[in-house]
Amino acid sequence: MVELASSPEINEAFPRSASLDPSQSLLLRAYRWMLLARTTDEKLAALYKAGGKISGGVFLGTGQEALSAALGMALRKGDIFSPLIRDLAGRLAFGEPVSDAMRTFLGSKEGPMRGRDGNIHRGRIHEGQLAMISHLGAMISTTAGVLLARKMRGQTGTVGAISIGDGGTSTGATHEGLNLAGVERLPMVAVIANNQYAYSTPNNRQYACADLIDRAKGYGYEPHSVDGTDFEACLEVVGRAVERARSGHGPQMVVGHLLRLTGHGLHDDASYVDPKLKASAVGADCLRLAERILIERGLAEEGELAAMKREAQAKVEEAAAQALREGGPDPSQEDWAAISDARMLDRGLAMRS
Amino acid sequence: MAVTYLEAIRSAQAKALAEDERVFIYGQDIGVFGGAFKATKGLAVAHPGRVLDSPISEDAAIGLAIGASIEGMRPIIEMQFADFSSVAFSQIVNQAGTQFYRTGVRCPIVVRLPSGGTPGGGPFHSQNMEAIYAHYPGLVVMTPATVEDAYHLLLEAIALDDPVIFCEHKHLYNHLKAERLPEKSDLPPNKARIARAGRDATVVTHGAMLHEALTAAGDLAREGWQIEVIDLRVVKPLDSETVLESVARTGRVLAVGENTPWGGVTSEVIARIADAGFQSLDAPPRRLNCKDTPVPYHPNLWAAHRPNAAEITRELRDLLKF
Numbered sequence: 001m002v003e004l005a006s007s008p009e010i011n012e013a014f015p016r017s018a019s020l021d022p023s024q025s026l027l028l029r030a031y032r033w034m035l036l037a038r039t040t041d042e043k044l045a046a047l048y049k050a051g052g053k054i055s056g057g058v059f060l061g062t063g064q065e066a067l068s069a070a071l072g073m074a075l076r077k078g079d080i081f082s083p084l085i086r087d088l089a090g091r092l093a094f095g096e097p098v099s100d101a102m103r104t105f106l107g108s109k110e111g112p113m114r115g116r117d118g119n120i121h122r123g124r125i126h127e128g129q130l131a132m133i134s135h136l137g138a139m140i141s142t143t144a145g146v147l148l149a150r151k152m153r154g155q156t157g158t159v160g161a162i163s164i165g166d167g168g169t170s171t172g173a174t175h176e177g178l179n180l181a182g183v184e185r186l187p188m189v190a191v192i193a194n195n196q197y198a199y200s201t202p203n204n205r206q207y208a209c210a211d212l213i214d215r216a217k218g219y220g221y222e223p224h225s226v227d228g229t230d231f232e233a234c235l236e237v238v239g240r241a242v243e244r245a246r247s248g249h250g251p252q253m254v255v256g257h258l259l260r261l262t263g264h265g266l267h268d269d270a271s272y273v274d275p276k277l278k279a280s281a282v283g284a285d286c287l288r289l290a291e292r293i294l295i296e297r298g299l300a301e302e303g304e305l306a307a308m309k310r311e312a313q314a315k316v317e318e319a320a321a322q323a324l325r326e327g328g329p330d331p332s333q334e335d336w337a338a339i340s341d342a343r344m345l346d347r348g349l350a351m352r353s
Numbered sequence: 354m355a356v357t358y359l360e361a362i363r364s365a366q367a368k369a370l371a372e373d374e375r376v377f378i379y380g381q382d383i384g385v386f387g388g389a390f391k392a393t394k395g396l397a398v399a400h401p402g403r404v405l406d407s408p409i410s411e412d413a414a415i416g417l418a419i420g421a422s423i424e425g426m427r428p429i430i431e432m433q434f435a436d437f438s439s440v441a442f443s444q445i446v447n448q449a450g451t452q453f454y455r456t457g458v459r460c461p462i463v464v465r466l467p468s469g470g471t472p473g474g475g476p477f478h479s480q481n482m483e484a485i486y487a488h489y490p491g492l493v494v495m496t497p498a499t500v501e502d503a504y505h506l507l508l509e510a511i512a513l514d515d516p517v518i519f520c521e522h523k524h525l526y527n528h529l530k531a532e533r534l535p536e537k538s539d540l541p542p543n544k545a546r547i548a549r550a551g552r553d554a555t556v557v558t559h560g561a562m563l564h565e566a567l568t569a570a571g572d573l574a575r576e577g578w579q580i581e582v583i584d585l586r587v588v589k590p591l592d593s594e595t596v597l598e599s600v601a602r603t604g605r606v607l608a609v610g611e612n613t614p615w616g617g618v619t620s621e622v623i624a625r626i627a628d629a630g631f632q633s634l635d636a637p638p639r640r641l642n643c644k645d646t647p648v649p650y651h652p653n654l655w656a657a658h659r660p661n662a663a664e665i666t667r668e669l670r671d672l673l674k675f
């Protein structure tokens with residue numbers, strides 16, 4: 001099994017890493033996680049549109065790769081990561097293999113969810129990546145629980161990170177979870193991706209404070225705001241927040257400002273998105289901006305970017321082909337047990353004579 | 354010296370804390386204060402850092418327990434009242450109940466629900482939630498009716514690798530006493546108990562209703578009827594075997610529950626008997642529940658809202674006549 005936070009999904013030695021200083025190679029690495037995520041998302045979209053291969057919805061992280069990758073990269077092995085809908089980049093950077101996404105969207109029996117759950121509802125709990133349930137905000141308190149257990153045992157040095165959207169901040173679970181982690185002074189990093197919409201609902205129907213970061217004060221978190229389209233800023237700000245949590249400064253909140261550059265899911269044409277937002281700075285594509293910076297700073301040339309894309313595509317194609325080959329679960333081979341202790345399974349009408 | 358049902362719950366937690374360092378308790382006012390009902394009295398002082406006051410966040414408390422269990426702990430969550438677990442419903446049924454099935458990772462948490470009516474409790478401090486949770490997959494639901502079970506089932510619950518909803522009945526907390534706590538339970542956690550043996554009719558019940566049923570059986574015994582009373586102990590899994598065997602002997606059954614009538618434990622019991630025990634029935638299977646209203650506040654209304662011994666006796670007489 002591939003270990004999280006150490007996965008060699010990208011080839012670190014490529015290109016020219018020897019001649020780069022650490023901050024430059026960080027940028028290049030971030031770009032490559034973002035690219036791998038975007039490429040995977042594009043393949044998922046193609047499979048969805050071809051029809052018949054993916055059951056259920058497809059939810060992409062288009063436009064959110066910089067913020068998400070920055071979080072996954074700031075985390076280490078042993079940390080806890082509770083990603084949400086649009087966190088493929090962060091998942092990959094934290095160590096999730098591309099095959100997990102492909103297998104879970106395509107319903108492979110070999111995937112981490114074995115066909116029992118799908119798409120973004122996946123994780124590797126014992127490797128630190130919790131498997132989100134749909135209910136927005138639920139994973140915050142669960143992440144806090146892992147951290148509290150560690151605190152009770154006197155274990156320090158690890159952090160827990162949760163992702164949530166602007167819409168998800170309105171649930172009771174989010175409030176309870178953030179408040180509880182604050183009360184327990186846990187090394188929690190809450191990253192809010194404010195992508196301006198929750199499904200079709202704009203920010204002005206979601207919250208009444210001036211900026212979501214205002215909530216950091218109320219929960220007792222250190223506040224951090226960042227332009228979510230700027231990968232360099234994301235690396236710096238998210239990196240700092242994670243470091244503050246790790247070094248004992250209590251819970252941290254990051255709000256990234258960006259725009260969802262896709263529908264809520266692929267079933268949604270997002271025709272409701274305000275064209276003015278799309279044309280504004282918040283509507284920029286972080287991946288394109290990252291490419292421009294890499295070229296401008298001489299960290300990569302067009303040809304090298306193209307080569308990286310080909311490499312990502314090859315990896316994604318291979319993962320998709322493999323998941324398709326594996327096929328779905330066989331109902332007759334299932335134990336149909338939601339309880340682990342066989343004595344405590346309800347036998348229902350098994351007594352029928 | 355006699356032990357109350359509440360003391361049994363406290364003793365079980367004290368034993369678990371003393372013997373298993375993975376155990377901790379999280380809930381509102383449970384620390385030095387000892388809890389709304391004193392079920393954790395003295396435990397915070399005896400086990401510093403392991404009996405923690407939580408904010409009033411039921412949903413987050415369950416989420417926290419799930420996370421802590423992932424990390425190898427055995428958390429016990431005390432809900433101040435079962436009624437407030439509706440705020441935690443999402444975490445209980447959507448996360449705790451699904452985790453093992455979805456991910457293969459076990460979720461050994463115990464959620465203690467101070468349940469059931471007491472005079473003056475009213476609509477929001479009296480609810481019985483066992484049927485709601487039993488409806489969802491992935492949860493074990495225990496409803497101890499005796500001091501011995503309050504103790505042993507709680508220890509079983511803590512030892513189990515699955516999420517357990519532990520419905521302890523507030524009406525029994527201080528009313529019910531036993532001579533002492535037996536070292537071992539005579540029954541595994543998946544078996545119902547025949548609380549009183551009989552041959553003329555079977556009453557299947559759980560929780561505080563057991564004691565009403567036993568009173569009714571005692572009253573009818575004076576008229577020569579032998580009523581068998583089954584205490585389910587655990588409603589999920591439901592021990593159909595013991596129920597069906599009893600009905601095969603008596604041919605008559607009355608299921609009694611403190612829950613509201615639509616769906617629930619009594620209807621599940623009757624459905625199983627109708628399906629798998631139809632042949633043994635000499636009379637239509639009957640059931641008795643509380644009235645289909647919120648639990649009323651005033652003691653007069655409360656007493657009339659829930660089934661009681663007199664009503665059970667009346668139902669049984671009817672059933673025996675058939």
Ligand SMILES: Cc1ncc(C[n+]2csc(CCOP(=O)(O)OP(=O)(O)O)c2C)c(N)n1
Pocket residue numbers: 085086134135136164165166167168169171193195197198199260264
């Ligand atoms: C408690 C809850 N209510 C409703 C939903 C359905 N739902 C899923 S995603 C979503 C929108 C979320 O918006 P936001 O949090 O801003 O995240 P984004 O999709 O923009 O990334 C909704 C309403 C849900 N998953 N959970």
Ligand SMILES: [Mg+2]
Pocket residue numbers: 165166167193194195196197198199
């Ligand atoms: Mg949003």
